[in-house]
Amino acid sequence: MKIDAVTIFPEYFAPAQLSLLGKAQNKGIVDLAVHDLRSITSDNHNTVDDTPYGGGAGMVMLPEVWGKALDPLLISDVDLIILTPAGKRFNQAMAESFAKVNHLVFACGRYEGIDDRVRQYYSQPEFVKSGVRVHEVSIGDYVLGGGEVASLVMIEAITRLIPGVLGNPESLMDESHNSDGYLEYPNFTKPQEWRGISVPEILLSGNHGEIAKWRKLQAQERAKKAH
Numbered sequence: 001m002k003i004d005a006v007t008i009f010p011e012y013f014a015p016a017q018l019s020l021l022g023k024a025q026n027k028g029i030v031d032l033a034v035h036d037l038r039s040i041t042s043d044n045h046n047t048v049d050d051t052p053y054g055g056g057a058g059m060v061m062l063p064e065v066w067g068k069a070l071d072p073l074l075i076s077d078v079d080l081i082i083l084t085p086a087g088k089r090f091n092q093a094m095a096e097s098f099a100k101v102n103h104l105v106f107a108c109g110r111y112e113g114i115d116d117r118v119r120q121y122y123s124q125p126e127f128v129k130s131g132v133r134v135h136e137v138s139i140g141d142y143v144l145g146g147g148e149v150a151s152l153v154m155i156e157a158i159t160r161l162i163p164g165v166l167g168n169p170e171s172l173m174d175e176s177h178n179s180d181g182y183l184e185y186p187n188f189t190k191p192q193e194w195r196g197i198s199v200p201e202i203l204l205s206g207n208h209g210e211i212a213k214w215r216k217l218q219a220q221e222r223a224k225k226a227h
């Protein structure tokens with residue numbers, strides 16, 4: 001999968017070199033390119049934003065700069081993800097569908113966001129025809145300083161679902177927020193007793209049917225408490 005991230009803070013993406021995602025890049029399964037939006041500007045101050053038409057607080061990112069950055073990335077068969085707290089809420093089902101695409105482009109807005117004409121422009125019929133799909137996405141009901149951290153969250157959730165990225169693909173089958181919506185059951189390892197607290201007996205029984213039933217019940221109890 002090809003992934004482009006456009007940002008004024010490329011350093012935010014340093015953690016993408018670590019752990020599973022770092023390995024996936026070394027293996028050639030994921031090809032992540034981070035683009036510095038400021039390098040696209042042509043004025044002496046490297047301006048990326050201006051005051052909003054209609055007034056109000058904050059600054060809005062310039063469509064001209066974003067257009068220059070995105071034009072070469074949005075040729076065909078590509079999903080453009082515009083990060084905004086006003087977007088559609090990211091969840092596991094969305095991660096699963098994005099994990100199947102060939103090319104993701106993350107547009108990381110700062111300030112009060114990106115001039116809405118950028119979304120409008122790349123949503124036009126000629127782009128739809130070439131396979132450009134535009135999504136506005138939020139990762140939750142809180143406001144971040146910008147889309148960089150949200151992009152990292154999405155990239156991690158999406159790329160670990162790509163075949164070959166996880167060491168043990170079986171860990172995808174059992175996990176929390178799986179397709180049946182249960183949160184994962186509690187887990188235990190050695191020692192059998194720690195600070196006076198014992199591992200539940202059932203897990204030592206060797207009865208795989210009963211263990212599976214117990215885990216399902218525990219997961220359902222957790223899901224009830226979480227919601």
Ligand code: 6GU
Binds near residue numbers: 087137140144145146
């Ligand atoms: Cl995608 N961006 C910002 N700035 N804040 C957010 C968000 C995105 N998702 C949740 N909060």
